[in-house]
Amino acid sequence: MSPPRRERRKADPAVSDPERLYVITGAPDGERAALDLVTMVVAQAEPSPTVQPEQAAILRLCKAPLSVAEISAYLSLPFSVVTSLLTELLATELIESRAPIVRAALPDRSLLEAVMHGLQKL
Amino acid sequence: MVRVESPPTKRDIPVVRAALLPVVLMAGATAAGAVPVTGAARAAVVVCGAVATAVVATLAVVLNRRRRAMRVQRAEYERRIAALEHRIATYDQETERLSKELLPAAIRRLRASNSPQEVMRDIVDADASYRNLPKAQRALVLQVLDIIDNEEAMRDSAQRAFVSVARRVQAIVHRQASELREMEDHHGRNPDVFDDLLRIDHGTALIGRLADSIAVLGGARPSRQWPKAVPLFSVLRGAMSRILEYQRVDLHSIAKVAIVGTAVEPLIHACAELLDNATRYSPPQTRVHVTAVEVQTGIAIEIEDGGVSLSEEARVRAENMLAQAQAGINMNDLGESPRLGMAVVGRLARMYQLQVSLRQSAYGGVRAVLIVPRDMITTGPAPGIAHGIGATSRPQSSLDMSQMQHVVPPRGKHKARPAATGPVPSLATPVPAPAPAASAARPAPAASAAMGDDEIVVTEWTEGGLPQRRSRGRAPLGSHNLPQQSAPAAEPAARNGHNGHGGGATAPPGLWLEAFTQAVNGVPKDPGNDTDSDDAWDKGDEK
Numbered sequence: 001m002s003p004p005r006r007e008r009r010k011a012d013p014a015v016s017d018p019e020r021l022y023v024i025t026g027a028p029d030g031e032r033a034a035l036d037l038v039t040m041v042v043a044q045a046e047p048s049p050t051v052q053p054e055q056a057a058i059l060r061l062c063k064a065p066l067s068v069a070e071i072s073a074y075l076s077l078p079f080s081v082v083t084s085l086l087t088e089l090l091a092t093e094l095i096e097s098r099a100p101i102v103r104a105a106l107p108d109r110s111l112l113e114a115v116m117h118g119l120q121k122l
Numbered sequence: 123m124v125r126v127e128s129p130p131t132k133r134d135i136p137v138v139r140a141a142l143l144p145v146v147l148m149a150g151a152t153a154a155g156a157v158p159v160t161g162a163a164r165a166a167v168v169v170c171g172a173v174a175t176a177v178v179a180t181l182a183v184v185l186n187r188r189r190r191a192m193r194v195q196r197a198e199y200e201r202r203i204a205a206l207e208h209r210i211a212t213y214d215q216e217t218e219r220l221s222k223e224l225l226p227a228a229i230r231r232l233r234a235s236n237s238p239q240e241v242m243r244d245i246v247d248a249d250a251s252y253r254n255l256p257k258a259q260r261a262l263v264l265q266v267l268d269i270i271d272n273e274e275a276m277r278d279s280a281q282r283a284f285v286s287v288a289r290r291v292q293a294i295v296h297r298q299a300s301e302l303r304e305m306e307d308h309h310g311r312n313p314d315v316f317d318d319l320l321r322i323d324h325g326t327a328l329i330g331r332l333a334d335s336i337a338v339l340g341g342a343r344p345s346r347q348w349p350k351a352v353p354l355f356s357v358l359r360g361a362m363s364r365i366l367e368y369q370r371v372d373l374h375s376i377a378k379v380a381i382v383g384t385a386v387e388p389l390i391h392a393c394a395e396l397l398d399n400a401t402r403y404s405p406p407q408t409r410v411h412v413t414a415v416e417v418q419t420g421i422a423i424e425i426e427d428g429g430v431s432l433s434e435e436a437r438v439r440a441e442n443m444l445a446q447a448q449a450g451i452n453m454n455d456l457g458e459s460p461r462l463g464m465a466v467v468g469r470l471a472r473m474y475q476l477q478v479s480l481r482q483s484a485y486g487g488v489r490a491v492l493i494v495p496r497d498m499i500t501t502g503p504a505p506g507i508a509h510g511i512g513a514t515s516r517p518q519s520s521l522d523m524s525q526m527q528h529v530v531p532p533r534g535k536h537k538a539r540p541a542a543t544g545p546v547p548s549l550a551t552p553v554p555a556p557a558p559a560a561s562a563a564r565p566a567p568a569a570s571a572a573m574g575d576d577e578i579v580v581t582e583w584t585e586g587g588l589p590q591r592r593s594r595g596r597a598p599l600g601s602h603n604l605p606q607q608s609a610p611a612a613e614p615a616a617r618n619g620h621n622g623h624g625g626g627a628t629a630p631p632g633l634w635l636e637a638f639t640q641a642v643n644g645v646p647k648d649p650g651n652d653t654d655s656d657d658a659w660d661k662g663d664e665k
Binding site: 017018019020021022023024025026032037053072077078079080081083 | 299303306307309310311312313316317320321323324327348352355356357359360361362363368369386390
């Protein structure tokens with residue numbers, strides 16, 4: 001009896017590769033920069049030959065701003081891998097990230113709507 | 123007594139001749155004694171003389187015969203001794219031949235999975251010089267072959283047991299690894315869980331390598347199959363991912379070649395063992411450097427560590443171990459504390475014609491050089507994703523980039539972004555119809571057609587610069603914002619229009635709220651804020 005399984009994205013055996021994710025990520029306990037799924041990332045430099053291939057791919061991708069979620073999808077790497085790669089790139093200032101506005105910094109939507117309706121009734 | 127076969131005529135004459143002299147002398151003495159004696163005494167003397175003569179004659183004959191018989195017997199004896207000595211020498215020779223030629227040949231034959239009876243038939247009976255082997259020797263050979271056959275069978279079954287256990291472990295590890303990969307994908311957004319998963323993944327890979335080593339030492343080939351060629355860089359990373367201290371390994375200038383699928387697994391394993399040795403026998407703060415360059419015979423993978431230098435004696439021992447393993451190692455030889463690494467590398471090197479050598483490194487440590495033969499290398503396209511990762515799924519056509527450049531409004535005024543320079547014609551060349559595609563009117567079907575079967579098709583871009591993905595089958599939902607960009611000539615104008623939030627009607631839903639918020643709060647337009655439309659927030663909430 002195998003335990004019930006959640007439906008997961010099946011890895012395609014044809015494109016399976018021998019490298020495991022921790023080799024790409026580096027140290028598993030590495031600090032991660034505060035990056036969100038919707039943080040926009042822009043490359044600041046051309047990929048140099050010394051950077052890791054994945055980081056080079058990020059630098060190529062991010063010539064135009066891309067969100068972290070998109071990078072993760074294009075590279076088909078999990079979000080956490082992408083964030084640790086981006087953290088390294090941020091540390092070497094090869095990319096720049098634009099933090100999304102914190103939600104709490106904006107008034108609540110319902111409040112805004114209330115104000116809007118109030119204004120409309122004026 | 124005298125043998126019958128001795129020639130009698132030739133011998134008889136000398137007997138008579140030899141007996142003649144004493145008889146004549148005796149007869150003469152008798153005659154001489156009889157002459158002076160007279161009367162009855164003469165008769166007695168004559169009688170005594172005659173008797174004495176007869177006795178002497180008999181004795182002479184008998185003695186003579188005896189002597190001759192003895193001579194004959196001695197000769198016979200000597201002949202027999204010579205014959206026996208010859209026979210012993212022949213036996214010695216035969217035994218030597220048996221041990222030096224026949225048995226090795228027979229054992230070789232036996233190892234080639236023939237039964238002892240077959241070996242007897244093929245080796246002993248087929249050879250004319252062995253055919254009339256004495257029965258005892260024949261029995262001996264058969265006995266030896268039987269014993270060896272039994273031992274071989276026992277060793278084989280022991281090895282098979284080893285291998286089958288290792289195979290089961292491998293199967294479990296493999297399944298575990300692929301499940302872990304799924305879990306990693308699934309929990310990718312939770313860094314804590316993800317890091318834990320990575321740690322488990324790493325441990326699983328280490329178990330897998332041990333199982334692989336056992337299987338290889340058991341004489342089996344690596345089980346894992348890679349259907350397609352894999353780039354060397356990926357292979358080396360695969361090797362890294364199977365050792366404990368992979369973080370200390372640096373890959374420098376790896377030749378851009380791919381390894382054919384059948385050779386991938388053994389190469390990964392051999393490299394992993396060498397890397398493991400390199401990291402294990404060097405101080406933890408040093409790095410291990412890996413390079414791979416093309417040489418005449420193939421690819422030379424060099425693994426250098428900055429550890430303690432291998433003493434000449436230790437180097438010789440390690441090389442010996444390699445050589446032994448290449449000659450086929452016995453499980454017994456692995457010793458009490460098995461250092462499997464070199465034995466495994468040697469085995470793999472023998473199976474796959476890799477060349478391994480250990481030298482002194484310039485860093486003071488050991489430099490292991492692994493030469494991969496040319497027939498394992500392919501320079502063709504390697505579908506394995508590799509440095510890959512995602513090389514297949516990123517928006518590889520420059521069409522995408524050019525579209526992005528031009529749809530994403532150059533809002534960041536504080537920074538000159540290369541993307542803001544507009545569509546570059548050279549970038550767009552691989553695309554069949556660059557000009558219309560690069561123009562602002564970007565019909566989604568055309569784009570998807572140009573991108574072939576790429577799964578992720580970015581068909582629409584919101585004003586906030588966020589892409590909207592959808593499956594190709596459906597009608598482009600975002601077509602309502604197309605008209606704004608439909609005039610190629612008015613492109614810069616359109617771009618300016620984006621900045622100014624001009625067409626409220628054409629803006630995607632949600633943006634109006636942002637604009638409203640900004641207006642209400644009096645927040646100056648922040649480039650970062652623009653990216654956060656409501657649907658972006660919805661995405662974020664999924665987390």
